[in-house]
Amino acid sequence: MRRSALLLALALPGLAAAKPIAFADGWTVMAEYGTNTMREAQVFYAPAYWWSGGLAATKLIADDKSFEREMAGVQANYLVKRWNLPAAQGNVFAWAGLASARGYDTGGTFSGVATARYGAQADYETRRIYLSAKTDWSQSSRFTHGVSTVQLGVAPFEHDYEDLAVWFVVQARRYTGGILPNETEVIPMLRLFKGNFWIEGGVDRERRLQLMVMMNF
Amino acid sequence: MKNTMKALAFAAALLAAGMAQAKTIKMEVHGLVCAFCAQGIEKKLKSMAPTQAVFVSLEHKVVAVSLKDGQDIDDATLVSQLKDAGYDVRAIARVDESLEQIRAEAKAKR
Numbered sequence: 260m261r262r263s264a265l266l267l268a269l270a271l272p273g274l275a276a277a278k279p280i281a282f283a284d285g286w287t288v289m290a291e292y293g294t295n296t297m298r299e300a301q302v303f304y305a306p307a308y309w310w311s312g313g314l315a316a317t318k319l320i321a322d323d324k325s326f327e328r329e330m331a332g333v334q335a336n337y338l339v340k341r342w343n344l345p346a347a348q349g350n351v352f353a354w355a356g357l358a359s360a361r362g363y364d365t366g367g368t369f370s371g372v373a374t375a376r377y378g379a380q381a382d383y384e385t386r387r388i389y390l391s392a393k394t395d396w397s398q399s400s401r402f403t404h405g406v407s408t409v410q411l412g413v414a415p416f417e418h419d420y421e422d423l424a425v426w427f428v429v430q431a432r433r434y435t436g437g438i439l440p441n442e443t444e445v446i447p448m449l450r451l452f453k454g455n456f457w458i459e460g461g462v463d464r465e466r467r468l469q470l471m472v473m474m475n476f
Numbered sequence: 477m478k479n480t481m482k483a484l485a486f487a488a489a490l491l492a493a494g495m496a497q498a499k500t501i502k503m504e505v506h507g508l509v510c511a512f513c514a515q516g517i518e519k520k521l522k523s524m525a526p527t528q529a530v531f532v533s534l535e536h537k538v539v540a541v542s543l544k545d546g547q548d549i550d551d552a553t554l555v556s557q558l559k560d561a562g563y564d565v566r567a568i569a570r571v572d573e574s575l576e577q578i579r580a581e582a583k584a585k586r
Contacts, residue, residue, distance in 0.1 A: 282516020283561055284523075308516065308562030343507025343564045345537065384509045386534060419534050419586070420514040452511055475512055 277457060278382070279336035279352055281475035283308040288474045293432075294446075294467040296320055296439055297406065301334070309338040315356060315376070317397075319404065322439045325365060328404075330374050330397060332358025339379075347385040354378055360399055374399040386417040389426060404436025412450060426450035428459065430469070499528075500575055501549065503539045504567040505558060508532065513563070520561045524549060531575050533582040537566075542575040 281287045283305055291299040296319065303313035316331040334356030342349035355377040361370035378395035389412030396405045409431045418424040428448040433439075446469045448461030460470040508514065514532035517539055521530045526547035531540040539558070543549065555565045573581075 278512070281512050283520060285516060285519065308560065338562075341507070341562060343505075343562075345506050346509070348507040348509045348513070386509055417535060418511075419582075420511055420532050424511060454511060455515055475515060 277471070277473050278350065279303060279354055279380070280305045280308065280311040280338055286474075286476050287311065287313075289471065290473075291471040292468060294444065294463055294465075294469050296322065296434065296444075303334070303336060309341075311336045315358070317358075319406075319434075319438055321437060322442075325437070326363060326402075328360055328362040328364075328397075328402060330358040330360045330376065332356055332374070332376065334376060347383065349383045350381070352380045358397070360397075360401065364402070366401075369401055372399045372401045387414050388412065389414075389428070402436060404434065404438055406432065406434055406438075408432045423451060423453045428461075430461070499543045499545075500571050500573055500578065501541045501543070501551075501554060502569050502571050502573075502578065503541075503554065503558065503565050504537050505539045506537065506564045506566055508534045508537055508539075508563065510534070516561050517558065517563060520557050521554075524553075524557065529575050531579050531582075533579075535586060536582050538578070538582065539565075540575055540578045 277289060279287070280303070285305050287301070287303045287305070289301045291297065293299070298318040299316065301313065301315045303311040305311035312333070312335045315334040318327065318329045320327050334354055336352060336354040339351040339353050358374045358376055360372040360374040363369070375398045376396065378393065380391060380393040382389070382391035389410065391410045394405060394407040397403070410428055412426040412428040414424065414426050416425070428450050430446045430448055432444045444463055446461040446463045448459050448469065450457070450459040452458070455475045457473040458471070460468065462468055514534060517532055518530045521527050521541055526543050526549050528542045528544045532538070541549070541554070551568050554568060558565045
């Protein structure tokens with residue numbers, strides 16, 4: 260069963276959504292390739308389990324190619340609340356940061372535009388079910404946009420620490436600010452993680468790749 | 477001579493009892509659902525000097541720590557360390573089982 264799941268995982272492209280704080284005194288390195296629309300890389304260090312800070316870079320490309328934005332800056336993440344239940348965990352995270360943006364739009368090219376970044380995430384997870392809702396916003400004198408993502412995941416078997424964890428995930432994502440107008444992007448994904456490595460991926464209806472990898476150490 | 481033998485036997489028994497003293501601490505922990513939870517706890521506990529090895533079972537909600545010879549970690553410190561890792565200890569006990577036995581039991585129960 261597990262071998263079949265692994266073979267299936269290797270045969271399919273991946274996808275994901277993860278926590279901005281892994282554990283105390285831990286590093287999180289994350290990279291996401293979001294269809295034709297988003298590219299993101301983040302590196303965070305968590306001095307304690309309830310906060311982390313680091314660097315975040317995001318590129319957004321309008322579906323009609325009318326604009327592109329690249330934002331790079333610093334970000335702090337805060338665990339607002341955690342619920343440790345007998346066989347489940349729930350979390351609420353919030354984050355804020357400051358970035359410098361560059362790119363082009365209908366008004367021409369721009370660079371060095373100060374951009375505020377902020378967002379929040381709530382998740383609930385057992386070893387069989389995963390639910391998360393996340394909203395991530397960027398605001399500057401030149402643009403405002405948001406990326407909101409909901410994920411529902413189901414594990415075909417309950418994994419333990421030393422096992423390969425396999426999840427089937429459906430992700431729904433909506434962009435505002437003209438990035439992907441009037442459309443909710445729905446992507447079925449496969450998520451795998453073992454030890455400190457996590458990979459998630461899938462394809463949308465137009466067979467565009469959604470992929471996320473993450474490492475904690 | 478007979479008394480000396482008795483004293484030696486008693487001393488040997490005490491030594492054996494001391495060696496057989498629990499070297500494993502077993503905790504029931506809530507909120508364990510993924511490898512990253514386990515990884516954080518393992519890292520935290522392994523950073524403590526008396527820790528020899530750590531075992532985490534998500535399925536059994538168990539975190540077990542084996543101790544180096546002659547060393548100990550008091551319960552309050554362990555509870556505090558787990559809290560600092562973001563988890564709640566619901567029960568804590570010193571057991572005679574080795575870490576390997578706890579690991580084998582956990583696997584057998586799956």
